[in-house]
Amino acid sequence: MDEDNRVTRRRVGDAEARHANRRWWDADADAYQAEHGHFLGDVDFVWCPEGLREADARLLGEVAGRRVLEVGCGAAACARWLATQGARPVAVDLSAGMLRHAGQAAERSGVRVPLAQADALALPFAAETFDIACTAFGAVPFVDDSAALMREVHRVLRPGGRWVFSVTHPMRWVFLDDPGEGGLTAVHSYFDTRPYVEQDERGVASYVEQHRTLGDRVRELVAAGFRLVDLVEPDWPEGHQGIWGQWSPLRGRLFPGTAIFVTEKPAG
Template identity: 55%
Template sequence: MVDVPYDRPVRVERRPVGEQESRAANGPDWDRYADEYQATHGPYLGDAGFLWGPEGLTEDEAGMLGDVAGKDVLEVGSGAGQCSRWVRTHGGRGFGIDLSVRQLQHSRRIDDATGVAVPAVQGTATALPFADDSFDVVFSSFGALQFVSEIDRAVAETARVLRQGGRYAFSITHPTRWVFPDDPGPAGLTARQSYWDRTPYVEVEEETGRVAYVEHHRTLGDWVALLAGNGFRITHLLEPEWPEGNDRVWGGWSQTRGRLTPGTALFGAEWEPG
């Protein structure tokens, strides 16, 4: 889930950024932030928990993956493997892939602590290191997709590794949030930019000029076209409401905003090539 502070002075830019530059920025950024992320959010996520977003919607409630028992399941952007560990405790063969080495180290730490090991590799969503037709389910819970420039290639890679009829599910920051500043307070409810402006959000180190963080935006219509164009039939689009009693602040997500506007979009699809 997006909540990646940076500990050096940066300036914000809006400009085109390619895949290599995005990857070179976001991998190290997650490496730097992984310890704080797991310390802050790990207890909320659970060592073998499956949350689709800051609202707290669980896979037990959503059922986006279907019955995973006996299934081969890949998590793209797996972080410390919490969701894949949930898959394994429910009888599935969960596997992970993440760009961040430090997140994968946390995954191994939790493997040892729980006795539920998730095989995971370092890699990128645009070049999945798996054979064709390897998985029954591919999913991403606020994983790699917002940080990928070549999103067509990432969705095509998912289709390649899925078996016929396989399921694909992913959660992302709700695209309408792009128009608002990333502020959990009242200021985060005032539109500041166009929903249709797809120019990436870029943070650049003031001292070195190096790109330190990149996030990419697609509209709901873009996602529909991407999925349909790669042989997917959309089965679900969930927009979880903020639940009563959840007073957690997670980056730009909060009760203040969540009661009025969606913060998460959750897509479910099946791969049915023509």
């Protein structure tokens, strides 16, 4: 914990985490889009700060004609891109602030998709509704019970459906959130899965981000009924000089910053 007790690692229950992150993203939506909106685009599917795009990676498989759920959509750029590829997307997010930006981007781009404010742990859809579910850094890192999120996504997917999500690579939790030299020294235990918490002067969480090891993620997915197809660890592209928080060319050339889990719900 730092000197003024505003940053710590501690267990946070589901209700406190949900309340904190909903308020955070509502309050931070404008600043987030101002800082990252150009990189993410209005109609584009960018998986990670390394710049890997679904147009190139094709991790979702064939999307034309498929019903696709974007979980934790933010401003829903991914869902709008999917719509231009012939998919039938629906985008959900817990934050009204981020969904406001999704509506503004729809107005700018002319590409509109159905939007819903919803909790990823209680998706407002019937079982076996979607062919594909996906998220680029949405929902998964911010819920206390991510195993329950995996089960919920499994519920709404049809047999044979694909679930693909990107998160901060778990090994990054060993290091400080520093894109420079200070972020090259291991200071935390990889096995300490207490979440990162920012809190107010009363000790109430205002931002919560969860850590799971690679093994934790695989076990969650398998327990929910998914089959792991691939684990993609994007390398840092030559010539990419952008810095996004802790992501930087310096760190990106040495160790992975993003993990993308590609999974399927068995057909039979």
